[in-house]
Amino acid sequence: MSLLDFVSDIGHSLFNAEEHAAEKIQQHILNDNPGIENLGVLFQKGFVTLTGASKSWEAVEKAILMAGNVKGVGKVISDIEVTDSQDLAPSELGGSSNGQYYVIKSGDTLSAIAQQFLGDASKYPALFDANREVIKHPDKIFPGQKIRIPA
Numbered sequence: 342m343s344l345l346d347f348v349s350d351i352g353h354s355l356f357n358a359e360e361h362a363a364e365k366i367q368q369h370i371l372n373d374n375p376g377i378e379n380l381g382v383l384f385q386k387g388f389v390t391l392t393g394a395s396k397s398w399e400a401v402e403k404a405i406l407m408a409g410n411v412k413g414v415g416k417v418i419s420d421i422e423v424t425d426s427q428d429l430a431p432s433e434l435g436g437s438s439n440g441q442y443y444v445i446k447s448g449d450t451l452s453a454i455a456q457q458f459l460g461d462a463s464k465y466p467a468l469f470d471a472n473r474e475v476i477k478h479p480d481k482i483f484p485g486q487k488i489r490i491p492a
Contacts, residue, residue: 345405348444348485349387349415356413359384366414370407373474376400377421382408387415394422402489403474410475410486447484451476458490467491 355365366389367382374380377400381392389408395401401421409417443454451465459467469479471491476482 344416344418345409345442345487346416347409347414347487349413351483351485352410352412352414354412359386359413362413363389366408366411369411370404373407375403375407375474377404380404384414387413388418389414389416390418390420392420394424396423396425398423403472406472406475406487406489441490442487443490445482445484445486445488449482449484451479451482454488454490 353369355369356362362384363382366384367380370377370380370382370391376397377391377393377395379393383390383392389411391401391404391408395404401419401423404421405417405419408414441458443458445454451468452462455465455468456462465479468488468490469476472488475486475488482488
């Protein structure tokens with residue numbers, strides 16, 4: 342099980358009433374499903390719990406980020422079972438099996454983040470590719486959004 346915190350008052354606005362939040366978040370993840378089978382979503386008072394199965398930790402991380410970058414979500418708990426993965430499980434202290442996480446600040450660009458973490462601003466496509474389910478366009482990032490920084 343893993344738990345990640347998010348900024349609950351920013352993100353993609355998918356729902357107005359808590360009663361339909363789980364369904365909206367589930368559909369949001371399934372629209373760009375990173376590889377989760379039998380996805381289940383529970384939502385209660387800003388907490389999302391994800392269940393299902395996956396063959397990779399990367400897919401689980403992407404599903405967590407997709408749910409967490411929704412306005413109204415403050416924490417995401419993953420109970421997604423990972424089978425057949427050769428990768429190590431991500432650290433529950435904020436790192437991922439394939440890198441780390443970063444919260445976008447005001448004024449950030451993917452180029453600047455690539456320069457900071459990858460040592461070369463022109464490597465921003467690697468950031469975009471690692472977060473394609475969360476970032477729909479390289480110029481459309483927002484403060485408070487959490488992304489993966491690939492190793």
